[in-house]
Amino acid sequence: MKILVIGSGGREHALVWKLANDSTQPEMYCAPGNAGTAELGLNVNLAATDLEGICHWCRSKRPDLVVIGPEAPLCAGLTDRLELDGIRVFGPNQAAAELEGSKEFAKEVMASAGVPTSAYRSFTDADKACAYVRKHGAPIVVKADGLAAGKGVTVAETIDQAEDAIRDALEGNAFGSAGCRVVVEDFLVGEEASILALIDGENIALLASSQDHKRIFEKDEGPNTGGMGAYSPASIVNDIVREKVIHEVYEPILAELKRRGIIYKGVLYAGLMIHDNQPSVVEFNCRFGDPETQAVIARWNGDMLPALDAVIDGTLSNNLINWKPQPSACVVMVAGGYPGAYSKGLPIGNIALANEVQDTVVFHAGTALEEKEIVTAGGRVLGITSIGDDLEDALSKAYIAVETISYQGAFYRNDIGHRELRRIIDGK
Ligand SMILES: Nc1ncnc2c1ncn2[C@@H]1O[C@H](COP(=O)(O)OP(=O)(O)O)[C@@H](O)[C@H]1O
Ligand SMILES: [Mg+2]
Numbered sequence: 001m002k003i004l005v006i007g008s009g010g011r012e013h014a015l016v017w018k019l020a021n022d023s024t025q026p027e028m029y030c031a032p033g034n035a036g037t038a039e040l041g042l043n044v045n046l047a048a049t050d051l052e053g054i055c056h057w058c059r060s061k062r063p064d065l066v067v068i069g070p071e072a073p074l075c076a077g078l079t080d081r082l083e084l085d086g087i088r089v090f091g092p093n094q095a096a097a098e099l100e101g102s103k104e105f106a107k108e109v110m111a112s113a114g115v116p117t118s119a120y121r122s123f124t125d126a127d128k129a130c131a132y133v134r135k136h137g138a139p140i141v142v143k144a145d146g147l148a149a150g151k152g153v154t155v156a157e158t159i160d161q162a163e164d165a166i167r168d169a170l171e172g173n174a175f176g177s178a179g180c181r182v183v184v185e186d187f188l189v190g191e192e193a194s195i196l197a198l199i200d201g202e203n204i205a206l207l208a209s210s211q212d213h214k215r216i217f218e219k220d221e222g223p224n225t226g227g228m229g230a231y232s233p234a235s236i237v238n239d240i241v242r243e244k245v246i247h248e249v250y251e252p253i254l255a256e257l258k259r260r261g262i263i264y265k266g267v268l269y270a271g272l273m274i275h276d277n278q279p280s281v282v283e284f285n286c287r288f289g290d291p292e293t294q295a296v297i298a299r300w301n302g303d304m305l306p307a308l309d310a311v312i313d314g315t316l317s318n319n320l321i322n323w324k325p326q327p328s329a330c331v332v333m334v335a336g337g338y339p340g341a342y343s344k345g346l347p348i349g350n351i352a353l354a355n356e357v358q359d360t361v362v363f364h365a366g367t368a369l370e371e372k373e374i375v376t377a378g379g380r381v382l383g384i385t386s387i388g389d390d391l392e393d394a395l396s397k398a399y400i401a402v403e404t405i406s407y408q409g410a411f412y413r414n415d416i417g418h419r420e421l422r423r424i425i426d427g428k
Helices: 010-020 052-061 069-077 076-086 094-101 101-112 126-136 159-172 239-259 292-297 305-313 352-356 391-404 418-428
Strands: 002-007 028-031 065-068 120-123 140-144 153-156 182-186 191-200 205-208 216-217 221-224 229-232 266-275 278-285 328-334 360-364 368-369 373-376 380-387
Touching: 002 010, 010 360, 028 052, 052 076, 052 352, 052 368, 065 076, 065 305, 069 094, 069 368, 076 094, 094 101, 094 239, 094 266, 094 278, 101 120, 101 182, 101 239, 101 278, 126 140, 126 159, 126 182, 140 159, 153 159, 159 182, 159 328, 191 239, 191 292, 191 305, 191 352, 205 239, 216 352, 216 418, 221 418, 229 292, 239 266, 266 292, 266 305, 292 328, 292 380, 305 380, 328 391, 352 360, 352 391, 380 391
Parallel strands: 002 028, 002 065
Antiparallel strands: 120 182, 140 153, 140 182, 191 205, 191 266, 216 221, 229 328, 266 278, 328 380, 360 380, 368 373
């Protein structure tokens, strides 16, 4: 059994790690992978966006399964292309991936389906968008329509900020073609959480909830990042919220897609804003979240491969998914300067020692092997993930491992899980 995972981040290392440990002991490949995936299988030197190269590799190597991690190849139609070659793929086709590829499409489908989300308008003309914003008032949210690597959203506290964001996208070409259209939407109040669901075209199986920490600094200050840490479960996603997410979000959105001839298969990530037990959808992603996946996979009990197979075969059931009762925490270590400019190629010490901390695994993100030495190769470098008897225990293990690891300029947040910890303290 040969499995190819596409991507090179912490999410992909977590997927490779989980699948490599499957009881069927598959042979693992990762394109392009990182220094972590290299320890579990073979890295294939092809970029995740090199559709041609990946298809060519698959035609000659005939993997039994391809799992696509990032959004870019999904939105570019890698699933469709591989399926044409008769390859089994985990990941939605291009039409379904449009839920992430176009925020305007996602909003329009949500509106038709009656999924709770903020009211919105979309614009290609800056003057019209600015006029709308002036009439509407702040706070208001401006989003580039297309894929912008997490940098396309401005939560504007003032009308001026919103107008700047609109003009940057529509006139300043700040996001290239991804910003030729903007979605302007109402500001939502509440607490954010993430839900991932496996979907086999028909059946929906929610995975464990989690909460990401987007800002670079503690207390959620400073610029947005790709994610500084996560924990699972997030108790803000209680049973009431979970039921609502199934019946008010997943069921109607999938029915509306189906009405349009689009069948969703893969993982559908709902970014939620929750207020008084009412979830509203902030966005959909057509793939596993990063770093939420690291926290969620750490809690996955038993094999994951049967669930991924069931998604492809249309035989998904909740029986294929079991969770460890222990909560998990993932602390992301980044390069000094990130999300601004940062150096690469810095040697990283003591990863092996950190991996020896009980119930802990160091997932690599931006790492590479240089002459057998592990060096930094990206902004988010590592995601140290632990499970514990409770969240405090998981966090204390993760931070012991974090403090073991050294590289020049290493930076991480010390307050991962702070909202949940506050809830725990308040509940005591
Ligand atoms: N309508 C909204 N109200 C309040 N905050 C929002 C809203 N939309 C987005 N945000 C904030 O901006 C972040 C990024 O927006 P999102 O739609 O998830 O885009 P992306 O992840 O593609 O950058 C969200 O995680 C949330 O914190
Ligand atoms: Mg988001």
